[in-house]
Amino acid sequence: MSRFTSVEARIDAAAHAVLDRLPAGGFYGALVEFLVFGLKQAWACLFGGAMLALIMATRLWWPTDAGLSRYDFLFLAAVAIQAAMLALRLEKPSEARVILIFHVVGTAMEVFKTYAGSWSYPEDSFFRIGAVPLFSGFMYAAVGSYLARVSRIFDMRYSGYPPLWATVLLCAAIYVNFFAHHFTVDIRYGLFAATALLYLTTVVHYRVFRFRHRMPLLLGFLLVSLFIWFAENIGTWSRAWIYPGQHDGWTPVSIQKLGSWYLLMIISFVLVTLVHRPRPVDKPSQPQRL
Template structure:
């Protein structure tokens, strides 16, 4: 994870980080072995950032296979209570920070409001009964949106993300507000999502995200990062609909892959989540790292491990 005074790890992550360094610092730094170590650590940190979402998806898949229709507790109610328990457990075990929990709560509310509207409009349905619900929307659904917020908040911290040419914050807030409004308004007026795609490209075109995996800093265009995360969510959505957590009209007579067109919707929705995270973890420039970290030889200084 992070090294030096800029560390923003939870106490549990700090212990994992120290244990990992005791092993990884002994391994080669250069060549193919060094690259494989960097790649492996990247995967492990991504998995750690996905912890909440992965647990929720595992519960959805497991309950689809093993939940009895005659159970006293409905499957959706179990998923709601289990997701709530996981969230509280992560906070109690200090696997998640309070600031991340705030983002999750906000995105939970944002997602649930949209779910209530979209199900009423017939965009998708939840085919099973439940007690914990608002209208046709079981309350566990909000945690699926919260999982996206949790992931983005955690990678921002775990990878110590910094940005060059980041746009003014007010422009990103206006963009996310316009995206959210269009999710509702396109049912009644013109769908302006292509204009929103263009606006996203213009606002973030020059923005580069800098992140540290283990020994080295890396960077990529932020727009590419948005696309990769949206693609990952689209794959997860296919698993969730296969498990009948919810279904689209095209899946009413049997499961079929989610339309690739939904990738664009997740791309836009993910930007809303990203902007919400930046309201808690304000975007920082690479030069804003503490002096002790800036003077550290990049090739020799261990930074991240788990």
């Protein structure tokens, strides 16, 4: 239970009080696992979901004559959400550290990428570095927040996990390539291959409610990247940021960007493992609570 915050521990106890009355097997057992899986995923997305909701809401209803710019509101709201999550014990301090790391890493890349013309922010703001409004760093931080929370909430364990030093080298190579490919050869396909080889035999074991399930980690990477790609389409539709082909009107983000998010998500995952070190699978035992 130590992996839960005090609020999560109370939620867990209440859920067991209700759901433990249902059969463990058959249709009802599968339905409980499915329901809890969805609820846990939503809980893990708490920070990112709140930010995405605010981005959509301000796109629809932010007044054009407001004294505070939309981007500055999003930045202040992100800080307030982070403070509230810590104060209400919805998040652990270690997860806040992950958010801070990702804000720094993401903002540094944003400054370079906007200078290179990869994308832009069409609105004005006060809280910014160069052409980059500071709320943007929280969008990267949302990915780190999700990965840190989902790892803890699902009690993720791993078999066949590669050496940590090898994953850190891969992470560094991916990050450098995000900058270097503007000046030299883009080695992303080699990085895709290196990722596949490194994590080929890695399996993630996660507890939903009563039972542990398993999934190839590479498949998990792809599913998370696909979810981020969908979220980016929402972000560009809301004109929180836009790509060069979207100045005259919104068009879906190219599916090729899925590869970029896949590599960025690898960076996110590796940085999270520096805070929450990957744990091996326990020996088989009777099903335990969450």
